[in-house]
Amino acid sequence: MLKLGIIGTNWITQQFVEAAAETKRYELVSVYSRTLAKAKDFGKKNGATKFFDDLTEFFKSDTFDTVYIASPNSLHFAQAKLAIDHGKNIIVEKPAFTNQKQMQKIQELLTKNPSVHLLEAARNVHTKNFSAIKKQVVAMDRIQGASFTYMKYSSRYDQVLAGETPNIFTLKFAGGALQDLGVYTAYDAIALFGMPDDVAYYPQFISTQVDGKGTAILRYPEFDVTLNFGKITNSFASSEIYGMKDTIVIDDAGELTDVQYHDEDGKVTQIGDTPEGNPMVDEANDFAEILEAPEAPKNRENYEKWLSLSINVNKVLFNLRQSGKLEFPDD
């Protein structure tokens, strides 16, 4: 049983804690929040027994072996460093880190602490439907590009319009559309097609200086991939992977709940399942598999694959920000 400590008490933490419980491979022990009452409230409801409002005490407590980090993006780096210092495995919400400098530092620390593992919670690429998409891509004669769209109006944008500055829409906390939803589409593209040769980003800035919406182009030797994402409006457009006369059609690039293959004769086949229940269970299982037996060759191979994917996504997001002139204070 993996002993779990968590940082954050918001809805995504709740969802992960429930997913972890569902796998029966994690036991939630410790909860950190800046407010002890919040840690207790959230923790007791979910079966935790230790509560902290001091981050160093939390990591020193030796009550857990794996930390799940779902704090605002810009805090991940310092928290992950502390975790590595204290020998804790890390599951960190995407985007793991906000720039390449941070990612490189973490890589150095991981190399020095080989018993510690870092896993980025990019739930979409851990789903069965993503595997089905990948299998279909491999089976297709030729790929001629893709378009991934994930655009949902965030209720927090109501707050922005009312003059407030919710974390997710601030530069200080490394928020904005690319970081929050674009990261799903970047994961889709890079997990399927690897690193692009070149990238371009066209952000639409909002009053808080972050990107509320944007279009990114990833240029591969043989084709381009377009990423569309946003938090200030709603898209109903499908995501697509283009073959010759055949196309994979996906309801949306974040949820991947409906995946169809249109073959060259126009015949439509459902590929993958209609997922039910908690969308974080697949990643929770994938991560448990690795953390339970990190030395098993298959697990080691998967870990290297996920870590290298994290590094690549971090690099692409950073390059997209450079292209779009979107700077964070930590840069």
Add this chain to the structure above:
Amino acid sequence: MLKLGIIGTNWITQQFVEAAAETKRYELVSVYSRTLAKAKDFGKKNGATKFFDDLTEFFKSDTFDTVYIASPNSLHFAQAKLAIDHGKNIIVEKPAFTNQKQMQKIQELLTKNPSVHLLEAARNVHTKNFSAIKKQVVAMDRIQGASFTYMKYSSRYDQVLAGETPNIFTLKFAGGALQDLGVYTAYDAIALFGMPDDVAYYPQFISTQVDGKGTAILRYPEFDVTLNFGKITNSFASSEIYGMKDTIVIDDAGELTDVQYHDEDGKVTQIGDTPEGNPMVDEANDFAEILEAPEAPKNRENYEKWLSLSINVNKVLFNLRQSGKLEFPDD
């Protein structure tokens, strides 16, 4: 009754001739083809009485007052010049001309020959559904961008793959995806939102050196519009115009056969009709209206509007080609 001469005997000419007949405002009289037999074949089938294989004789014949030009794109310019010289009104398939130099020359000639009118057959912006979209856009509180997609595998691409060079896929005839299908999406954007401040084009080149597929970004002061188009693969993704929490969803940017408005409460309303029959009838009527009484104030106003739209689309397509390093021999 407008007396019609036509250049071209292909499927789109057939469609226009049928649309013109359906309006009961045009009488097809003369047909030009490089091959007299083709002109006769096509013409007799459609009720024409004069047939030509010499373009100057065709224009000198004085058998018609309006010419419909549906030749390969790069031939439009010389043919339109001849038409103006001979005092014929012009309906020219989109894209009317392949660069700004040509368009400027035509504008000069039109100014010198005020009795001649030039109308670009961008059928999508003449449909009732386009008017419904425009009305909805005006009614929406705020527009935050759009994405227009028109991507259909062309059977001519089979020929390219077999080593042939069909006109529509050659630089010589100013072919490729931007010219052939991208022009519909550019018309949608510019007719709705006017001229962008800046543009960028990411073409995917094919063996014949033209763009088989591409993504264009039109940057407006308040938002961006993304255009996706291609002739080497199939897209099923809807086109969209983004409000705040509301979105207009269009089946595709070329046909506009299904247009829905998703309001901020998620309620979906069909706007516009399901069009039936020949998709060129609306433009044929709009053009007849102008050509029948060009001096009527309303017609003069519409003509200026359509001509200015043609000039703007020509400029944007040219700027997109510059951005994408896509040069035609005529440049």
